[in-house]
Amino acid sequence: MxxxxxxxxxxxxxxxxxxxxxxxxxxxxxxxxxxxxxxxxxxxxxxxTKEEIITSLLQAAGERLDVVSEWLAGKEPTPENRRELLERYAAAINEGGRHFKLMRLMQENQPALRELAAGMKGHERMQAFVDFLTGPGASLADQLKARLSIIVLHMGQFTLQETDSTPEERQAAALEVSLELNG
Structure with a gap:
């Protein structure tokens, strides 16, 4: 670099x-x-501008998730591959140690940052991950579990910040819950 x-x-x-x-x-x-x-x-x-700084941070996060999407292409949705998807996703969002700060920033400044985040392709990417985790014809409950299994990877650091734990321990706990939700 x-x-x-x-x-x-x-x-x-x-x-x-x-x-x-x-x-x-x-x-x-x-x-x-x-x-x-x-x-x-x-x-x-x-x-x-400040907007360029935030956009660069969001793009970097998106690029890390694009790598996960590229890995996913052509894979069969076996239990092993579903598990690996969640493991790769967790590693991608935690790479660089900025995820918690970026999540907090997005949460606390929603009105100011809504339009910047809207330009990212997160929704389409999330849907592809959910589809891989659930398969066609999945029940609403299974679709919810798949979405929550991804969301918990994001929120684990955020919601456990007040605990006496390291970022690595919070990340491991979030991955454990994510994998349990995914069955």
Whole structure:
């Protein structure tokens, strides 16, 4: 990874911190630059707006899930492959350690970020994963279990944050529940 990628990641990390501390709307590019110890012009070289920073974070998350989708292509929905789908999904969303902060940001700033998230293809991807987990003609209860098995992977870190546990322990617990929901 080059210096430019490292700088972009540092910007994204600092932005996520500040957005979490102050809220998305109350954080400026100037504050992000100050926290980084760079000029606003240096920050502007990588990201011209806060929206570009968030979009880059959402795109990175989407790209990791696209890799899972690519793995899924052509696979038979065997119990082993369904399990592996959930394991790969969990690994993809937890890669880089930003998922919890991004989830919190999206939750706490829904009105400001709704349109940015709407442009992502998450709905179609989710439907493909649910279809793989359930198969054709699945009951509503089985469709719900499949959706919940994916959602719990996202929410595990978020809902267990107040517990005396590590991020890895929360991730493992979420995967365990996800696999149980999927049967």
């Amino acid at each position: 080059g210096a430019r990628s490292d700088t972009k990641e540092k910007i994204q990390d600092v932005a996520l911190e500040l957005f979490g501390e102050q809220g998305y709307d109350k954080t400026s590019l100037r504050e992000i630059a100050e926290r980084l110890g760079v000029t606003k012009a240096a920050l502007y070289y990588h990201f011209k």
